[in-house]
Amino acid sequence: MSSATLVPPARPVSNHWWQSRTARRFARHHLAMLGVFMIVILTLACVFGPYLLPYDELYIDLRARFAPPLTGYHIFGTDPLGRDIAARLFNAGRISLLVGFFAMLLSTAIGTVIGVTAGYYGGRVGAALMRFVDAFLSFPSIFLLLALAAFIKPSPFMITVIIAVTSWMEIARIVEAEVRSLRERDFVLAARMLGLSNSRIMFRELLPNAIGPIIVAATLTVARAILLEAYVSFLGYGIQPPLPSWGNMLNGAQQYLDKAPWLAIVPGIAITLAVTSFNFIGDGLRDALDARSDLH
Amino acid sequence: MMRYLMSRLWQSLVLLLLVSMIGFAVLNLAPGGPLSQYALTPGMTQEALDRIARQMGLDRPLPIQYLDWLWHLLQGDWGRSYRDSQPVLGIIGGHLFATLLLMGTSTALSIAIGTWIGIKGATKRYSIFDYTATVGAMVALSIPTFWFGLVAIYVFALKLKWLPAGNMYTIGDGSIGDYAIHLIMPSVVLALVNVAVWSRYMRTATLDVINQDFVRTARAKGLSQRRVLMKHVIGNALLPMITLAGLQLPTILGGALVTETVFTWPGMGRLFLDSLGYNDYPVIMGLLMFSAILVLIGNLCADLLVAFVDPRIRLG
Numbered sequence: 349m350s351s352a353t354l355v356p357p358a359r360p361v362s363n364h365w366w367q368s369r370t371a372r373r374f375a376r377h378h379l380a381m382l383g384v385f386m387i388v389i390l391t392l393a394c395v396f397g398p399y400l401l402p403y404d405e406l407y408i409d410l411r412a413r414f415a416p417p418l419t420g421y422h423i424f425g426t427d428p429l430g431r432d433i434a435a436r437l438f439n440a441g442r443i444s445l446l447v448g449f450f451a452m453l454l455s456t457a458i459g460t461v462i463g464v465t466a467g468y469y470g471g472r473v474g475a476a477l478m479r480f481v482d483a484f485l486s487f488p489s490i491f492l493l494l495a496l497a498a499f500i501k502p503s504p505f506m507i508t509v510i511i512a513v514t515s516w517m518e519i520a521r522i523v524e525a526e527v528r529s530l531r532e533r534d535f536v537l538a539a540r541m542l543g544l545s546n547s548r549i550m551f552r553e554l555l556p557n558a559i560g561p562i563i564v565a566a567t568l569t570v571a572r573a574i575l576l577e578a579y580v581s582f583l584g585y586g587i588q589p590p591l592p593s594w595g596n597m598l599n600g601a602q603q604y605l606d607k608a609p610w611l612a613i614v615p616g617i618a619i620t621l622a623v624t625s626f627n628f629i630g631d632g633l634r635d636a637l638d639a640r641s642d643l644h
Numbered sequence: 645m646m647r648y649l650m651s652r653l654w655q656s657l658v659l660l661l662l663v664s665m666i667g668f669a670v671l672n673l674a675p676g677g678p679l680s681q682y683a684l685t686p687g688m689t690q691e692a693l694d695r696i697a698r699q700m701g702l703d704r705p706l707p708i709q710y711l712d713w714l715w716h717l718l719q720g721d722w723g724r725s726y727r728d729s730q731p732v733l734g735i736i737g738g739h740l741f742a743t744l745l746l747m748g749t750s751t752a753l754s755i756a757i758g759t760w761i762g763i764k765g766a767t768k769r770y771s772i773f774d775y776t777a778t779v780g781a782m783v784a785l786s787i788p789t790f791w792f793g794l795v796a797i798y799v800f801a802l803k804l805k806w807l808p809a810g811n812m813y814t815i816g817d818g819s820i821g822d823y824a825i826h827l828i829m830p831s832v833v834l835a836l837v838n839v840a841v842w843s844r845y846m847r848t849a850t851l852d853v854i855n856q857d858f859v860r861t862a863r864a865k866g867l868s869q870r871r872v873l874m875k876h877v878i879g880n881a882l883l884p885m886i887t888l889a890g891l892q893l894p895t896i897l898g899g900a901l902v903t904e905t906v907f908t909w910p911g912m913g914r915l916f917l918d919s920l921g922y923n924d925y926p927v928i929m930g931l932l933m934f935s936a937i938l939v940l941i942g943n944l945c946a947d948l949l950v951a952f953v954d955p956r957i958r959l960g
Binding site for chain 2: 399478479482483484485486487488489490491492493494498499500571575578582583584596598599601602605606609612613615619620622624627628631
């Protein structure tokens with residue numbers, strides 16, 4: 349068979365996800381693209397940065413205490429023990445970003461299961477579950493987070509779990525509303541007539557139709573989780589030293605504010621950059637998916 | 645109105661019950677439960693621990709313990725602090741004023757600024773001001789409150805020396821002016837996030853109202869833009885904001901905790917952190933429950949106020 353006579357098969361215009369309308373709309377969103385760009389840079393810096401720096405994040409050099417930024421190879425200066433802040437910042441970023449990411453996965457999972465269940469069954473079960481969500485929302489999340497962190501021995505894993513446990517409610521609300529509006533549609537009736545099980549209808553038929561708002565909420569949850577980790581670690585109940593995180597790098601910064609302001613400024617900028625980026629991406633996704641949300 | 649009031653009260657009671665269950669669950673998460681502080685006492689034996697457990701009623705089934713705990717809670721017996729044996733409710737009451745002062749000032753500030761930004765953004769939609777406000781709000785929501793506080797202290801207290809770096813008053817002074825000077829920085833720092841939230845919602849609410857028929861009528865009868873805004877738009881746009889103020893309460897309370905820590909403000913947040921440092925579980929639990937109840941009451945008040953102002957809800 350000669351290849352010259354072969355007619356290329358007709359392909360639909362948007363065959364790949366990156367050619368879809370949603371993806372193109374997202375790519376046109378300047379702030380979202382800026383967010384993606386900053387997250388990529390931050391992630392690359394945190395993954396490869398520590399290998400490129402001449403200092404270890406735990407290397408103590410008492411002769412080089414409180415070196416301001418750009419002293420020798422200390423691009424961001426040193427801390428009260430003479431440890432290199434850049435090395436600590438990048439290693440801390442690994443922890444903070446991982447905690448944020450996994451807390452998002454876990455809280456999205458919890459929120460989705462509760463939201464789908466409440467929305468699908470409705471009635472008393474749904475009402476009871478949603479009142480439970482309301483009750484959780486009545487606690488200021490930092491109070492709940494700190495109380496849990498004080499009672500449970502904190503490790504990166506437990507901090508992730510605790511953050512997830514205190515931030516799944518928004519997603520549950522969004523999913524519940526979405527599923528409730530889809531529940532009476534014809535395709536659900538058809539699935540029921542086919543005799544599909546409840547769990548199959550919930551997770552294979554309903555959930556894929558609610559994926560847009562979930563993705564948006566999940567992105568914003570990463571931002572929120574990074575912030576929450578910073579709050580508890582700053583207050584001393586999150587990630588414990590010597591393991592650095594962006595929050596606990598700021599923990600001792602206040603007492604040296606006059607002498608060494610860079611101790612506070614550098615990690616704070618890293619947190620703000622990461623959180624802003626995820627918020628920008630979430631905003632762009634919302635516009636691209638046209639997921640109407642009553643928030644913001 | 646009466647029926648609405650009753651149904652809303654009933655909902656709040658149900659929520660209060662659920663909140664107490666969550667609180668009780670958290671309390672029992674402590675390793676060793678409420679007994680943990682006795683276990684640390686030197687020379688403590690297992691028999692002595694068991695005896696204390698019996699005295700405190702900890703050998704009973706959990707549901708009974710829960711009901712007992714709830715019963716005492718409702719009677720105002722919130723236990724005593726491990727630190728100084730003072731009743732928990734009294735300790736919280738002693739720190740309430742400072743927190744309410746901070747939250748009140750900050751909320752008033754953020755409502756004033758947020759409302760202005762929101763209305764201006766909505767009336768000049770897609771202008772440079774609107775765009776800056778939108779991006780600014782997203783950045784403001786991303787800045788950790790405590791870090792903003794540290795930067796503010798560095799600039800205004802340490803470098804410019806315009807404002808005090810912390811505390812609620814100068815010892816030996818305590819005049820109203822002195823309180824006011826100490827209040828400026830923490831309330832502005834706490835307001836930042838809320839200005840962002842408030843301006844976003846206010847912009848949406850104003851846009852909703854501006855597109856309504858009665859606004860077009862007001863314009864058609866020849867009212868100036870300013871008069872239309874003042875008389876017809878702002879009032880209606882502020883209605884949903886009452887509910888929002890209630891919903892924002894947990895965030896403001898949480899923000900107050902962090903702000904109080906940075907500015908050594910002697911309020912509930914500061915008390916919470918001090919109690920954490922001492923493993924003072926009764927006070928920690930008390931504050932957790934108290935803040936949730938405060939939020940429930942706040943939401944209830946907000947809803948009742950909306951119903952009072954807006955006959956559509958009261959009668960509908």
